[in-house]
Amino acid sequence: MTTSTNLVYLIALPLFSAALLLLLGRIADKWGHIFATLISGSVFVIGVAEFFAMQGRDGEARAATQKVFEWISVGTFQVDASLLLDQLSICFVLLISGVGTLIHIYSIAYMSHDHDRRRFFAYLNLFIAAMLLLVLGDSYLNLYVGWEGVGLASYLLIGFWNQKPAYATAAKKAFVANRVGDLGLSLAIMIAFTQFGTVTFAGVKEGASGASAGALTAIGAMLLLAAAGKSAQFPLQSWLGDAMAGPTPVSALIHAATMVTAGVYLITRSNFIFDASPTAQLMVVIVGAITLLFGALIGTAKDDIKKALAASTMSQIGYMILATGLGPVGYAFAIMHLLTHGFFKAGMFLGAGSVMHGMNDEVNMRRYGAIRKVMPITAATFGLGYLAILGVPPFAGFYSKDKIIETAFNAGGIEGILLGGATLLGAAITAFYMTRVMVLTFAGTKRWDENAHPHESPILMWAPMAILAIGSVTSGFLLNSGSALVNWLQPVVNEHHEHHSEEFLPPLVVSTMALVFVAIGVAFAVLKYRTVPLIAPLDVSIFTKAARKDLYQDSFNEAVLMRPGQKLTAGLVITDYKVIDGLVRSVGWVIQTISSALRSIQNGYVRSYALIMVLGVLALVTAIWMVTL
């Protein structure tokens, strides 16, 4: 363990920048976006420097810590605001600051017409600071601060155009759904504290080895709830689609590449809890499998390009969550998929933003078509991302997704077949809906609105897209060559290679099967969308109807949670008024009545006062006499 003094700047710089831009107000309008971008860039530079410094150290010494200040000191409960930069956090630091900086650059152009661009950049920096705190905290409590911080930044950015009531509602929905998850995290922290007396990762890890299975399962389940909230996993997934109300760079950064993957980070970071509790692991894989199919199905029916991508994000994170539930062997592949997904999904979101930018903010893909001709760079970068997400070799997704499918099959027995089947099916559906997006947007014929005059975006926008596209092509190969990432993460997730002994199917067979499934999905989409009606057809199958309605997730929430909840609160209000207030009021009434009675004793006559005194003397004498008896 190395002691560092630089880690705090990773958080302090963007935090300071956010505060500065918000406090200065309009004065900073002229240079705020440049400043914020430079800050984000310098965070990336520090991150890269730390990465190389870490590579220069060996084994145990790779992880670096910094105690910033003593935060809580109550009796035996000690929490320091300490940062931990290890092999796992550095992956996130580089992803967050790297993709973050690209998206800052992109936003300079994308938001150039917005009156509140400075505020937007302040929020972006706030997000960077909070997200880095989330991945750098050395205890669950420090992580929790970052966890809440990214929730706040996400809320502010989804509702950035809160003059539109629907967008403000979307922000609120995201916030509330996240709060449910946050409750899980706080409960997990509390259980951990009661069980182990500490909330640091190291302390909990130490305690977990001797803890009861029940406690570990409880902590694991609560952590999973937290992850489900933040990462839009079943059953807390409903907010992500609406979160697309935020400006597109936000969708790319927060709701695709970084924040929504915090759940994966949380579970990977807590590997010592899940490894020790098979029940919790089972819950994780079930949630992951359900979500990856759930998201994929929703994606097949969305006409809004951003919502289609959001459904895809949900589904891809389902893959990662599923991988984390597969034990030590899965963590590294989950993180690998997280990183490659960070590249190709952010790239595709920026591409979608670029198309919208050229099409007067039109999001309905039925009004797109043939855009490759007017926006060749966007089409090319988007296309590379498309190939990556499909898992076509040698693009990034091929390495990361196939590993997950493989690992799922290797889980063994019925479970392995079910999970492997789900991931294969998911891959096919993914191929279908992504091809649908490609075809509807970039191929086919023009179905544009007559006012639309699409044009290629400026360099500030396409350069980040191009860089992300390069990542979409190469990152999988780089991370996988010589098991680079697996070895790198080994000290954190305790992976031992003995698990590979019992392979269900040889890797080559799995890859071939996956490619066949993908090909079927692609073919099906290409055939189906040769012609595209401007209005979505109504005589569709019951599945399509359900998928268009997000598989009735909102209806379910409203019927099962919202309406009974409203009834409950209404009942509580009445109880509060009648019972609680009634009790308080009657106490008040009794005292008032006594008070009025006492007033009448105070009648102003000296003779009664004297009599009261005599009675008092008698009582006093009696009292003293009786005590002495």
Place this chain on the structure above:
Amino acid sequence: MLTAPKLDYALLAPILIILGAALLGVIVEAFVKQALRARLQLVIALAGISIAFGQLYLVRNEGSSIAAVTSVSIDGSGIFIQGAILLFAFLGILIIADQDHFAPQASALPGSSEEASALESGKQQTEVFPLTLFAVSGAMLFPIATDFITLFVALEVLSLPLYLMVGLSRRRRLLSQEAALKYFLLGAYSSAFFLFGAALLYGYSGSLSLNGLTDAIRGSGGNDVFLLLGAAFLSVGLLFKIGAVPFHSWTPDVYQGAPTPITGFMAAATKAAAFGATLRIFYIGLDAAQVSWKPAIAVIAVITMIFGSIAAISQRDIKRMLALSSIAHTGFVLIAVVSLNKSALSATLFYLVAYGLATIGAFGIVTLVRDSAGEVTDINRWVGLGKKSPLVAAVFSLFLLSFAGIPLTSGFVGKFAIFSAAYESGNIYLVVAGVLSSAIAVFFYLRLILMLFFAGETNGSVSVVIPSVLTRIAISISAIATVVLGLAPSLLLDVAQNFAYFLR
């Protein structure tokens, strides 16, 4: 052959200086021209109090139980309370100096032609200054007296001028004189009990001094009918003076009838003096017999707190409400009396100063709220005062918050100190009763603040007069002290701890 007693003049000087200033005031009243009189009286009174305080400060670390043979004992607690009384007297005089509150010629019958001509001539008698100083001298002697004769003399020297001062009001003179008569009658009545109790205790112990009483109890055991009756009757005299239930009946009537500056002064100074004497008698004289009287006094403390807090709720007159609130505060201090430990003693000393300052300030503000017929004491007519005179209403609210014991005011620290001392001595039920009655009391303090700032129509006929410089100084000192002692209580708590001891 009588030999002259040996007196330690340096230690007695503060009282003698006040007495001298009072006598000088009498001469001034008799011989100096009308035009100069008021100003001269004010200067004499303030100078006398200041010099006495200076002398007290010089001898603050000395102590003697034989300063005047054995009739007084000058020790930490005595000096602290004397200092507090002088402080209250100083602030009280500043407010009393606004002569508008006093009858021009108190001896003229209400409604008589003499009264009319006195009002018309604009001449103002200023006997209130020497009367106040006499009362102060009695108040300073009371807490240091160690034999029953001196105690009784001090009690009367304190009380007699007060009876007169209560009847001096310029407006509503009949109410004022009625209050004075009630106070006198009931005061005489309670003095009789006090004296009777002293006689019984003399009969029991064969000694007039508190030390002799203690020795007798230690020698013979505390179970004697003379001792118990004597202790009970003596307590009645003291409980009357501090205004504990059921010997409190005079308090609302007298506080209401008296000229408001006098009310403020006596609420602060008399209570401090009487508690000083009470503490000495219970801690020194009757300490050995505590098993007999402690339960009874504890019950009185509880009844007093609860009675004061509940009865105040239905009051419609601000002065009566403050009177009942002062009864509740008496109950809180009685908790400290029965706790009988050093921290209770220092808590009492702190509480008396904190409460006294806030009381003088609060009554000082009552003198400012008037309509064409004089002070307005009907609470309903104070509604909306905060909109008209935000500063005055805010300062008044500060005093109310201190009475209520809200943190960051001196009242909170005082209550906290007393409750923790009681907890320390094991009287947890007293702490519970104290906290509960504080909760009740908060209701009427906050209701008043609510009325000042947030309720209803502003009453057009009521206005706040611009205070004289002296009144402003007095209220400002009280307000600043209330905040400072709330924020940095150790300034006074440490002093109180150093002074919290008795010499036998």
